[in-house]
Amino acid sequence: MTSRPPGPEDGGQQVVHREVIVVGGGFAGLALAERLGREDVEVLLIDRNNYHQFKPLNYQVATSQLGISEVGYPLRGIFRRHSSVKVAVDEVVAVDPGERSVTLSDGTVCTARILVLGVGVDANFFGVPGAEEHSYPMYTLEDAERLSRRLIGELDRVDSPLGVTDAVDVVIVGGGPTGVELAGAIAENLRVVIGPRYDGGITGKVTVHLVDHGDALLKPFSGASHSYARRELEQLGVQLHFGTSVTHVSADGVELGDGGRIDAGTVVWAGGQRSPRLIADSALPLGHGGRINVNDDLTVAGHDGVYALGDIALIPDTHGGNGGKPASLPQLGSVAQQSGQHAARNILADLAGRDRTGFRYRDKGIMAMIGRGAAVAEIGRSRRQIQGHVAFLAWLGVHVMLLPSAWQRVAAVTSWVTDYGTSLRPRRINLG
Numbered sequence: 001m002t003s004r005p006p007g008p009e010d011g012g013q014q015v016v017h018r019e020v021i022v023v024g025g026g027f028a029g030l031a032l033a034e035r036l037g038r039e040d041v042e043v044l045l046i047d048r049n050n051y052h053q054f055k056p057l058n059y060q061v062a063t064s065q066l067g068i069s070e071v072g073y074p075l076r077g078i079f080r081r082h083s084s085v086k087v088a089v090d091e092v093v094a095v096d097p098g099e100r101s102v103t104l105s106d107g108t109v110c111t112a113r114i115l116v117l118g119v120g121v122d123a124n125f126f127g128v129p130g131a132e133e134h135s136y137p138m139y140t141l142e143d144a145e146r147l148s149r150r151l152i153g154e155l156d157r158v159d160s161p162l163g164v165t166d167a168v169d170v171v172i173v174g175g176g177p178t179g180v181e182l183a184g185a186i187a188e189n190l191r192v193v194i195g196p197r198y199d200g201g202i203t204g205k206v207t208v209h210l211v212d213h214g215d216a217l218l219k220p221f222s223g224a225s226h227s228y229a230r231r232e233l234e235q236l237g238v239q240l241h242f243g244t245s246v247t248h249v250s251a252d253g254v255e256l257g258d259g260g261r262i263d264a265g266t267v268v269w270a271g272g273q274r275s276p277r278l279i280a281d282s283a284l285p286l287g288h289g290g291r292i293n294v295n296d297d298l299t300v301a302g303h304d305g306v307y308a309l310g311d312i313a314l315i316p317d318t319h320g321g322n323g324g325k326p327a328s329l330p331q332l333g334s335v336a337q338q339s340g341q342h343a344a345r346n347i348l349a350d351l352a353g354r355d356r357t358g359f360r361y362r363d364k365g366i367m368a369m370i371g372r373g374a375a376v377a378e379i380g381r382s383r384r385q386i387q388g389h390v391a392f393l394a395w396l397g398v399h400v401m402l403l404p405s406a407w408q409r410v411a412a413v414t415s416w417v418t419d420y421g422t423s424l425r426p427r428r429i430n431l432g
C-alpha cells in the first residue's frame with residue numbers, strides 16, 4: 001500500500017492508495033479478491049469483521065447445529081496464499097464514487113484506481129414500532145450467535161423446577177427461506193432433538209409461530225414447494241399466521257394487523273432487507289430498494305472505475321426473466337459469487353486495456369431446508385422441483401461445497417453426520 005503522512009490538503013487525514021479497493025468480504029468481495037489475488041493484482045480488502053461469513057448457514061448456528069467456526073472463517077486465512085491481497089479490518093463510514101475513495105472510521109481516506117462495493121444489505125424493520133429494540137434479526141453471524149444464546153436460555157427457563165411465569169413462545173416474522181429454515185429448525189429442536197432431553201421435557205410447552213403477510217411460504221418457489229413447506233412445518237407443530245403482518249413488537253410479544261396478539265418471549269425478524277445507510281448517504285445512483293444501479297458489465301452507472309456487486313447491486317437480468325419487462329437479479333449467494341468472479345475478469349480487462357464484457361448469470365436454481373430429511377430444491381432455470389430426502393441431501397451437498405475452506409467442509413460434514421445421524425445435538429452450552 002502506498003501511503004503518505006497527512007498534510008494540510010487532506011485536512012489532517014491519512015490518505016492511502018491502492019490499485020483495487022474492495023469493500024466487503026462477503027460472497028461477492030471474496031470471489032473477486034480471490035480471482036485478482038491469483039493474478040497478483042494489488043488489492044486492499046476492507047471489512048468490518050476479520051472473517052467471511054457464510055450467511056445461508058447462519059440459521060444453523062442459531063439452532064445449535066453448527067458452531068461459528070464452521071460458518072465464519074478468517075479472511076486472512078483465506079488469502080494466506082495470495083500475498084497481493086491485504087485485509088484491513090475497519091468500518092467504511094463514507095463512499096465517494098467520484099473520487100473512487102472510501103473513508104474509514106478513524107478518518108483515513110483510501111483511494112483506488114478501481115473501487116469495488118460489495119457491502120451487502122441490512123435488516124429492514126419497515127418502521128414497525130419496537131421491532132428494532134425487541135426482536136432478534138437474523139442477518140449476520142453475530143445475530144445468529146445472539147439468537148442461539150437466547151433460545152438455549154429460554155429452554156433452560158422453561159425447564160426450570162422453579163416454574164416460568166411469562167411468555168416463552170417464539171414468533172418468526174417472515175415466511176421466506178430464512179424464516180422457514182429457522183422455524184423448522186427451532187420446532188425440530190423443541191420436539192425432536194433438544195427438547196426431549198431436558199429433564200422435565202419441554203415438548204408442547206413452547207410453540208413456534210410464523211407470521212407472513214402473504215398467503216404462502218417460500219414466495220420465490222413454486223406452488224408444490226409452498227404446499228410441501230407448509231405441510232412439513234405444520235407437522236412440526238409450527239403455527240402459521242398468513243395474511244397479516246406484525247404491527248408492534250414488545251418484550252413480551254407482537255401485535256398483528258388483524259387485531260390479534262401473540263404472547264412470546266422471543267421475536268425473530270426475518271422480514272426484509274434494505275440498503276445500508278452508507279450507500280443511501282452516498283452520491284451513488286440508486287434504484288429499487290435503494291440498491292446501486294449497475295450496467296451489465298457491473299460498473300456503477302455513470303462511474304466508470306467503480307463496481308457494485310452482490311446484494312447491494314441492482315444487476316440487470318439479461319435473460320429478461322420478468323415477462324419481457326426489465327428485471328434485476330435476486331439477492332442470492334450464487335448471484336453475488338458469480339458477479340464477483342465476473343467483475344474480476346472485467347477488472348483484469350480494465351488493467352490490460354481490453355474491453356469489458358456483460359455479466360450473464362448462470363441460474364442453477366434455488367433450495368430451502370425445512371428439517372431432517374425435509375427440503376425443497378428447484379433446479380435450473382426450468383425450476384424442476386424435488387423435495388424430501390433427495391432435496392435434503394442436495395442441500396447439504398451444495399452448501400458444504402460452497403464453504404470457502406477445506407477445514408470448514410470437513411468440520412461441517414462431521415457435525416451433520418453426528419447431528420442428523422443420531423439424536424444428539426451437542427453443539428452448545430450457554431455461557432450467558
Ligand SMILES: Cc1cc2nc3c(=O)[nH]c(=O)nc-3n(C[C@H](O)[C@H](O)[C@H](O)COP(=O)(O)OP(=O)(O)OC[C@H]3O[C@@H](n4cnc5c(N)ncnc54)[C@H](O)[C@@H]3O)c2cc1C
Pocket residue numbers: 023024025026027028029046047048049051052053054055056057058059090091092093118119120121138139140177178276278309310311312331332333334336367
Ligand atoms: C440469514 C440469511 C440466509 C440466506 N440464505 C441464503 C441461501 O440459502 N441461499 C442463497 O443463495 N442466498 C442466501 N442468502 C443471501 C446471501 O447470503 C446473500 O445474497 C449474499 O451473502 C450476498 O453477498 P454479498 O457479498 O453481496 O454481501 P454479504 O455476504 O452480506 O457481505 C457483505 C460484507 O460487507 C461487510 N460490510 C458491510 N458494510 C460494511 C462497512 N460499512 N464497512 C466494512 N465492511 C462492511 C460485511 O461485514 C460483510 O462481510 C441468505 C441471506 C441471509 C441474511
